[in-house]
Amino acid sequence: MRRRAPGARRRRPSDREPVRMSRDLRATLFLPTTDFPMKADLPVREPRILERWQRLDLWARLREQARGRPKFVLHDGPPYANGHLHMGTALNKILKDVINRSRQMLGFDANYVPGWDCHGLPIEWQVEQDYRRKGRDKDAVPIVAFRAECRAYAEHWIGVQSAEFQRLGVAGDWQRPYTTMAFEAEAGIFRELAKFLLSGQLYRGKKSVMWSVVEKTALADAEVEYHDHTSTTIWVRFPIVASPIASLHGASVVIWTTTPWTIPGNRAVAYGERIAYRLIEVETVRDGSLARAGERLLLATERLAETADTAGILTFATLDELDGAALAGSVCRHPLAGLEGAYGFPVPLLPGSFVTTEQGTGLVHVAPSHGEDDFELGRKHGLEVPDTVADDGTYTAAAPGFTGLHVFKAAEPVIAALVERGALLARGTLVHSYPHSWRSKAPLIFRATDQWFIPMDGPSGLRAKALAAIEATRFVPAKGKNRLRGMIETRPDWCISRQRAWGVPIAVFVDKRTGEPLRDPEVCERIARAFEEEGADAWWTRDPQEFLGDRYRKEDFEKVDDILDVWFESGSTHAIVLERRADLAWPADLYLEGSDQHRGWFHSSLLESCGTRGRAPYDCVLTHGFVVDAKGEKMSKSKGNVISPLDLMKTHGADILRLWVVSADYSEDIRIGKEILEGLGESYRRLRNTLRYLLANLAGFRPEERLEPAAMPELERWVLHRLHELGRLVVECNESFDYVRLYGAILNFCTVDLSALYFDVRKDALYCDAADSPRRRAARTVLDILFDCLTAWLAPVLVFTAEEAWLARHPGEGESVHLRLFPELPESWRDPELAARWERIRAIRRVITGALEIERKEKRIGASLQAAPVVYLPRPEDRAALAGVDLAELAITSGIEIVAEPPPAGAFTLEDVPEVAVVPRLAAGSKCVRCWQILPEVASSPESLCRRCTAVVERHAARAGAA
């Protein structure tokens, strides 16, 4: 029993008061009823809904229904067919799905064909691991057999991932996805390559790659292990023979290297443009030092002390100080110049962004055959890339004085030669991390090898075309444009060859006499046909003469055995999927991937398409950030902060995961963690309960109940206005791909406008009014509209829940919320004047609830129906605003008195609602046992009913009697 508030003179109407009910009043009420459960139980319910969709073949129905509508093509960036889904792939596919479903419901034909990237090293590597476990030797297996195993491996993971994506609720053509290893895809990819070949955009050049002299093969980054290695280090003089700077004449630059064997391959020296250098003259040296008093040396100021110490230079004088940029145009002599009459070429000083002052001398010896940086710098400045080392690690004739020597045994001979020519300044040893082969564990070298390239700045002007295409493309968010542009501007020629097995071959013949690739459309066509028939294996299984036909003899040609870079393959998917399939279209409306794909798929697709078609394969590129943990740090096994979408599916359900996707700003990194998931659960429950309230109060709704908006109370018209606003937001936000804004607005609408206001206020009319009361009919009409709108708007995100709710009302066999369109809302619902007025009305309501809250705290009231406050509204326009509004109904009080006069002292006010004051007052009368309002009229009712309830109950009794 609650204690009565001290000083309360009037006896509080109490709920505990025994009420004599002569009839079962509850039977006369329209209490909410529905089978739609409050508890979602998504992990159990979602799979059932999924099965139903499959039974219905919902996808086929969607396609059927959308036939002839304008197409919306989101071209799927193919995930790699290896391993289970992680949060990143889940985010990506869900975002795509939300967009596709939204476009479909906006009236487009949003066909979505998912794809997989199948070729490439990771799978090859896995299969090879398997071999090793079983003690088999990959090199002993025929390439075609090896490829078959790779194919089977990819096939397996496509099946796994497909099921996992579908479990996420992702809709798409899962029966006919695309894969890069399908025969027609392999043929199509080759056809794209042939376009580059035939248009002269393919050349063979040299590139420095990681090479194992033991296995005699190039290695990819993933096959490289880093171990400590002790290297002989040397400091070498390069005499300056020409320079715009007079003080440098007769001086030497000093370089430092950990690979003496690369000296014969030297072709330049790199400096840092922003590094400070100093020209010194050696004065005194330690005994045994290779430095000479009087000689002049150039090196980075920052490296001076340490180098002098190492070289045994005791004292020196500074002759000059200069910025790196000043070194441009200077030329040195090779330190081995004259050896066997060779090395006489000039060695230019070139600016290199990779030069640092952390180690060495701030001057880097550049051997284009033996390093990535070296190679790129050489390419940029047209340096020769000498073939100094053979595949077995021995020097070729291009390294005079050392030919035949193995590079791993070359340090001492090279040093001896340098000493002999007075070029060596100092030597030492260094233990450092050095690349080794994962197979043989032998140290690796960089070696110049033959590779195939697509030129960026050749006659076709690929770079310029790509840059122009970027300008013509919409980027969401806009910053993606700069990122991609920056990469295209500076990237080197595209090296598309790999010395691997699992991929599409660079099916090219090279003329043995000229070294030029054979450019013959007929030959290319014969190859493509063969690939279509039996896959790219044909390149290895068929007799080359079959491809060459009658006009060429295979003896005259070298058959290239390299395969294509997988980025060329995925970069070609726009051609092999969008152009080939009649149910799609080229170019794509949208490419959507993580921000790493600026370097990857966005990039390769752009180049491929610009090279073959002169424009981008997409009109719009959308990028999202990466999934990180609750603290914003990347997930990793070692940190133990990895969250799996598959686990979340079991604990929370796909709809929660999907809600997560639209609740976060995907343009930046997206966090996920326990607290975030709990928050999403709250949001989900709010949405679910909103749907449940609608369903429960729409029980037995018949179309005849409907009322025209014009005949509705203002409260209903205000809800319709809000719906119209949201309807516009749906279109707007889909246009801008702004789902946070949209779903934030919908959630707010459900919380603030519906739950806290409309639903709460209308419970009285819905439960207690007569079935045919205009007020109740209006409310039910609006609930029906709300249900239509909300289920549609939520359908792209809460694919399962929206379906469950829809079926709860429309249980037809073939029914699905996903077969609907977003409702078109009449312009007549828009009423800004009413909306503005209701802003004020809600502010007035806030003053009332605020005043009642104090009464509650003071224990003078409990339920708001116990009050009938006095509201002071001195402003005439405020009183006018309330003309057609029942303020007591709105505030859920049993009565209200509006007074035009200024309020008495002590009346309740709110700072931000001027000219509104409330004096709380208890409602007079007795409590109606049916609707719980406290009204004077109830006192005179023998049954303790208000007038409204009396009428309803009597009619109910009459009907019951008649029946």
Next chain:
RNA sequence: GGGCCCGUAGCUCAGCCGGUCAGAGCGCACCCCUGAUAAGGGUGAGGUCGGCCGUUCGAUUCGGCCCGGGCCCA
């Protein structure tokens, strides 16, 4: 180490071109309801707008540096 990007209440997000209180929802606290009930309503407390230094009459909003984080290179 380089390029690009990010850092607003416990959480997720708003805050246009610099100048009236830095807002919303959720969570939290307290209260109420018990005919949306493992629901619902009300009220309230939470922010050095990452830090420092500048530009300015004035900066969360501009510039620089630092710290933390991410992607891509090296």
